[in-house]
Amino acid sequence: MTDAKNVLNGVQNVVLDLDGTIYDKRGIAGRMVKKLWWCLPVLAAERLARRNAHYVQFETEEEFFTYFFRTMARGHWWTAAMAEQWYRHVYLSAMVRIIARYHQPRPEVMALIEECRRRGIPMAVYSDYGSVDSKLEALGVDPELFVLRVSAPELGALKPSAACAEKVLEMLGAKGETTLFVGDREEKDGESAKAVGARFLLIEN
Ligand SMILES: [Mg+2]
Known part of the structure; x- marks a missing residue:
């Protein structure tokens, strides 16, 4: 992954996917x-x-x-x-x-999260599944690091729904152009970002 510091230039909000992004879901x-x-x-x-x-x-x-x-x-x-x-x-x-x-948080994504925390950049977890808090706790990641923890179904659809991505931004009080989406699936997370004019960082599995 690119250096966390450069990736965050000009970014005011970060929206992270959970499965495959915060942790490696292989297996x-x-x-x-x-x-x-x-x-x-x-x-x-x-x-x-x-x-x-x-x-x-x-x-x-x-x-x-x-x-x-x-x-x-x-x-x-x-x-x-x-x-x-x-x-x-x-x-x-x-x-x-x-x-x-069996699963651990990805060190490079945890470094990005830590850098956001240090800079005071609000973060959200936006998942396609429920149980967001329980999964974060299972990984040993404090859910309170994220001002918003939400799943797409809670907002009425699955990723890459444009309406759901917009609701996430609305809940964050964020603008697309200064938001960075981070995810492991181009067709889900990348498309969500594109739908709201946000930047996208792909985490490769
Ligand atoms: Mg994922």
Whole structure:
């Protein structure tokens, strides 16, 4: 990664992705499958629902998840309510436990975070998944370092939704041109940045 100091020139706000950016997520998919082997069809349905939800946009978290869990249940024996229970109490908590056990924050991204903290640049974590605080805690990263911790579904869609990226800036009181998005996926984080005219720093996996 480029030197944290140069990257931050002229930057007034930083929006960081979580998975794959604050920590190296390599190996997590395999570990999830191993841990959730007993519910692989549900896991597959979650993947598919996520893919289908890429370009839908809702006003609220509730509308987004109503659509998401209905999609997960379509054509299966489980209901949308069961999919929701599974997602919130099995899937996300398995991910948090795996992160706590096997994953570490990326030193170069922690250096950037430290430099922002030193300069008083407000930071946000903007994730495509929930459980942001629990994941940060699992990594040993203080959630309080970030003035805003939010997931795209809470704002009504998935990345790279332009409306959600705009809401993030609004919540931060930030302007696109002086904001830096940091992420590991060009098509998600890079496109989010582009949608609001922000700069983008790619963290390569
Ligand atoms: Mg990511």
